Amino acid sequence: MTNDPHPASLHTPLCDLLGCNLPVLLAGMGGVSRWELAAAVADAGGFGMLGMVREDPALIIQEVTALRSVSGRSFAVNLIPAATEPALLEAQIACCLELDVRFFTFFWDVMPDIVSRVKDAGCTVLHQVGTVEAARQAERAGADVIIAQGIEAGGHVHGRTPVFELTDAVLSQTSLPVVASGGIVDGTGLAAALAMGASGVQCGTAFLATEESYAHPYHKERVCAAHGDDTVLTDVYVLNWHKGAAVRVIANSQTGALGGRYLGHDPDTLPREPIARDEGQPRLRFSTDSPLRTTTGDLEAMALFAGQGVGDISEIVPAARRIADMSAQADRLLRGPVLTDQDVPI
The missing domain is CATH 3.20.20.70 (Aldolase class I)
Structure with a gap:
């Protein structure tokens, strides 16, 4: 200090x-x-x-x-x-x-x-x-x-x-x-x-x-536990945006299921499946929404945004x-x- x-x-x-x-x-x-x-x-x-x-x-x-x-x-x-x-x-x-x-x-x-x-x-x-x-x-x-x-x-x-x-x-x-x-x-x-x-x-x-x-405590905890190589760049979290818009997130069950194919996903082919809610509004499995203080549901499967410097937090x-x-x-x-x-x- x-x-x-x-x-x-x-x-x-x-x-x-x-x-x-x-x-x-x-x-x-x-x-x-x-x-x-x-x-x-x-x-x-x-x-x-x-x-x-x-x-x-x-x-x-x-x-x-x-x-x-x-x-x-x-x-x-x-x-x-x-x-x-x-x-x-x-x-x-x-x-x-x-x-x-x-x-x-x-x-x-x-x-x-x-x-x-x-x-x-x-x-x-x-x-x-x-x-x-x-x-x-x-x-x-x-x-x-x-x-x-x-x-x-x-x-x-x-x-x-x-x-x-x-x-x-x-x-x-x-x-x-x-x-x-x-x-x-x-x-x-x-x-x-x-x-x-x-x-x-x-x-x-x-x-x-x-x-x-305003991030959910779960998101903050995942950031604190993650290392830089735990993040992936993917466009599977693309609903609400346009095709090809990539995001960097902490790897989770959704990115793990991609078999290494992180890019090249078409939003028109992704299911619109609600997995969480935020103040009454549904949050879809592959949307760009991250879990906030007010979010409930399957937080692990949501977009847990984090940069590669995460290992130092x-x-x-x-x-x-x-x-x-x-x-x-x-x-x-x-x-x-x-x-x-x-x-x-x-």
Whole structure:
């Protein structure tokens, strides 16, 4: 730990742009990144995000209101235009603008009209991408920050390039702040990202396994017990999305039954079989829904999202502690010997 919760060695211009003290972003994990977790990350010095993909505007109002009632820190709302019906997406954006949300995070396909819609309202746009070409598209569309997502990431994974390789390639193509995302769970990853010129990191798995996350305790426990090689990249959990949209999950009975054929599944051929429920709504066996606090049913068979850095997460802690430990470790590394390739997590 460190006496200074916000070491100067970690401050980057991204912090000034986003209004945070540390260049550590909470991933906009749908269902998991609710107000309690976003507030905890923001109040600890990081940048919070609300994962609101395909959520009803009423929930967005509820979450934004709750977040603002406990924290005055800045935050973003994460939406995924390509996975959202156009009328609902428009209602979501209109709702956010009415609430005076100032930061948006988008993911998957770059949709210039959507970026322009919120930029014209004076908002700041962070866009997560999985390829250099998508990064170029996001910059042309007007994004202010590029989040380079590597193949190590948990949840939906758009590209197939390791995080630091992609981050380096994107850095060579843009003058925008670039955030590294994918398998980064501790100060080693944060220090490595900053040392190579990135402006910060985005973390999902590290914050899923915290007291404030909205993930089901079972999901958190599986994260703490897993190793990096326990995760698989598969498109069998594809219902609610489109064909070929791969996710990284902790291996379970469903992935074990695939016989090693993790990719190439057609959602039209998958059964629509309810195996769980969440506040009265059915959750299908091969849907992208992960188990939340409110979920009941066959949790083991659901999508247990986790990145390849999962092996370095062994306990469920408050989000503030995870950030403090991460920043203290990164500060020590950046003030010590120069990082080598062996210090970069893979």
